[in-house]
Amino acid sequence: MQQSEAELRLRRLWDEHRHAAFPAADTSDPRLQELALYESWLGGVAEAALARDGRLTRVHRLMLEVREREGNQALWGAAGELGEPVRSYVARLLAIQEVLGSLPVED
Helix, strand or coil: CCHHHHHHHHHHHHHHHHHHCCCCCCCCCHHHHHHHHHHHHHHHHHHHHHHHHEECHHHHHHHHHHHHHHHCCCCCCCHHHHCCCCHHHHHHHHHHHHHHCCCEECC
């Protein structure tokens, strides 16, 4: 089966992300803890979608829709306050979330 553009982009972004170090050594900051929780949640969805050849489960689609409605203000706020490299790290995670939101739902 040929991979869709969205699946290829997700795979590229996720591979890039997995090889990037977490942007801070001291994770006692609550803003970084929030970022780590988001990354863990998003990673589970990304890995599952890649295992399904670029398709989401209905549950994952719903989770992404809820997350989208809730917004990412806390993440952008943390990225702005903490500066680089956190800002680039958050931008990549949000790009992954955007690509995930464009994937089809499996039947």
